Amino acid sequence: NDTATLSITATTQAAEDNTDGLFTITTSNQFPTATLVSFDVGGSATAGTDYTALGTSVNFPANTNSVAIPVEVLFDFDLEGNETVVVTLTGTDNTNVTIGATNDATITITDNDRANVSINDPAAVNEGDSGTATLNFTVSIDASDPGAAITVDYTISGGNEDSDTGTLTFPAGTPILSQTIPVTTNGDTVVENDEEISVTLNNESANADIAGDGVGESSFTDDDSAGLIIDDIFVNEEDGTATFTITLNGNVFFGTTVTYQTSDDTAVSGDDYTTTSGAVTFGSGNNQTRTINIPLIDDGVLESTETFFVDLTNSTSLFVPIIDNRGIATIEDDDNCAPAPILNTDVQTTFCGTFTYDNGTAVSLNDYTDSTAPAGMVLTWSRLSNPLNASAHLLPSEVDNLANDGSYYGFFYDGDNNCASGTIEVELTLNPIPSIGGTLGDERCGPGEVTLSANAAVDADTPPTFNWYDSATGGNLLGTGPTFTDNISTTTSYFVEATANGCVSERQEVIATIYPAPSAGTTTNTSACSIAANGTSIRDLDDLITGQSNGSWSVTTDPSNSIVLGSDNIVDFEGLTDGSYVFTYTTDDATPPFCDNVSSQVTITVNDCDMDTDLDGLFDGIEAILGTDPNNVDSDGDGIEDGVEVGDDSANPLDEDGDGIIDALDSNIDDTDMDGVVDQLDPANTNPCLPNPDSEFCVATVDLEITKTADVDYLRINEQMTFTITVNNISVENAASIQVSEVLDATGFNYISHFTGAGSGVYDEVAGTWDIPLLNAGDSVSLVILVEAIASGFYDNTATIVEVSPFDIDPDNNEATVTIEVGERSNNECGFLFNQFSPNGDGTNDFLYINCITNPEYAGNSLEIYDRYGNQVFATRDYDNTWDGTRNNKELPKGTYFYILDLADGSEVKKGWIQIIR
Structure with missing residues (x-):
């Protein structure tokens, strides 16, 4: 007999966008009898979830060259990456037909789901006067890809990182769905325009899409003003001239003229420099500078470093103040054996608590000069101004670990020849961090005024100033002083800090307690x-x-x-x-x-x-x-007797405004809400916005609208359904302290669970109240309640807005009702979904079962399953009662899930719940 050899190839690759795959088994020779070919199925894709199960064998007809194994792709919404289906031929039932070397093939199912990548627009940040300010742009994805990393490039425009580019990577399966891109700018005191910053996303990976325009925008806000500044300078005696620079720091439309005059300090006019005075003029423009030249006198006398002043006075423009009115010239004596080091005036000299810079590094005196010592000399520091007093020189360990504040003198020193340069002086100030000695909160009955206090430590050298805030860090400054008074209605925490000499303590919490006032x-x-x-x-x-x-x-x-x-x-x-x-x-x-x-x-x-x-x-x-x-x-005191105001028919007493308060109890002269309408004609005696919303006492109003829907209007006993209650703020004012009455009819329904989103308030199923603390203008919130029908009949379920602040101008839309019919349950109907199953492998009730689902009239049906957080855990078309409560071959936790079932027979799409029991 002739023999034949089988091989398999992947003829058509698959994709999630309804592109099915195809394996083809071919034979080297045709054979006269039909043959059953067995195979194994593997790969990363899951049968029943990602594609319809292929079985374990296929019939190869007689006298044919090939047979196909189609791979039907199942639609889902999961971002899961590309997945594979591998078919491996394992044998036949025909001894003359064998498996060849090409015994396996792979089809890749291309995932068409992508993550959305977005970037925010952070709030503007002040640039500050020094250091750096930072804007943090947040880049987020709505879901991670379990099979591949998500990447996106970005380009920064503006700031210190202008034109910088980079790539953000969200690793495969990461639970971290956001990253930040920091952009910095240097603080300064220059008046300038706000600095516009943008970060542009581009070149996203194939498994992602950029949401919107992909551009995050913000700015650094300039917080400076214009003024005149004169610099401090260091010169050598032999230079001949001391040149000061006056800067108009900022962009001005009109100029100014400022006068200047020299004055002595340790340098003496006529001996060390020449007295000079005059004026300089600035026009309009940005960051202008002018220079002043003061002649120096080289006297040939060995002397210490000396200083003199140039003082600015009388700026002619009120809009250009003098910010720094004194420039200091330090003259290094050239008659010493070496020039003095040059003082670095940009280094911090005032400290809090310890000698540590604001950036956290320790102070060294060597930081105060960048000058290099001449050959044979070393930079040396002393607490005395005489550089030749070697016994007062500081050790290197003392230079780097300062013990006290005060003046330190730096110079170059030649110990072999007992020779020193001129000196520079650094005056350091070490202020203690103020300490809060104690705090005192306040307690009272009911809303009203509370007074809090704080005091300084007994040994405080400088009485501190106390600042009161509404949070432990950051937050809003509420007041300043040892006491703080506020008017509150609920228990509130405040936070106080002490500040003195530029040093700030940690904040301490101070509590004002409000006890409910009995009524x-x-x-x-x-x-x-x-x-x-x-x-x-x-x-x-x-x-x-x-x-x-x-x-x-x-x-x-x-x-x-x-x-x-x-x-x-x-x-x-x-x-x-x-x-x-x-x-x-x-x-x-x-x-x-x-x-x-x-x-x-x-x-x-x-x-x-x-x-x-x-x-x-x-x-x-x-x-x-x-x-x-x-x-x-006259019960209501309006001058009209009760009998007259009741009318002729006491069984139907008069009620002119239809507010439920009869005229005999509704005054015809009082106007409780002062809206210009007497109570007897006012349908809302305590609401100044009704009936006249233009009343001067109708200061703030809202209009809330409530709607209520049910997922079904008919169900049977022991079936479950959901009520959805939505409150919309359709006004331009924010609404607060909202309470909705939502009481279930205990005769017809049992409460099972409920769901409210973030910021949607709290529902008390026992009291039947839904409390919503705040609803901004234009926003809406929803409450979903899951119930089980327990008795047949017709039931009205009503949700009512009973409280809101400020007044609701239109009470007509504050109530919504749905009517539900409950019938006796029948589970033998086609399309009936049994909503409880126990997939524990015991052969009983292991699969989610729908009556008659495989009947032809339900061809093309679709089923989607979601967890309580809205995540899809299962989706398929042409469901065949084979789902066993798994996702990606892993068991789902026991509990309640929600389904959407379209029977594809023209009937209404069904929504409900299922319960997995393990």
């Missing part, structure tokens, strides 16, 4: 009937008080001597003695000694209600029902 509330007196047939005989004391804090009721006056209050605070006056019953509400939540408990009282007038006690045209029983005062002919 006795506002009570409303009322009446009740001792004969129930004539009117209301039952009163709930809790309905007669508002705005109270925790507390309890007690009986103060009881004409019947029989009332015992129960836990519900409801009193039935039927059959009790007529008279005035007084009840007292006393708080119990005070924090002593700062707060005391407070009380309020309510009086309930009781009679048989078969009379009109105040003769206002209403029987007392009717007044008990309406809430008017049976002992007061």
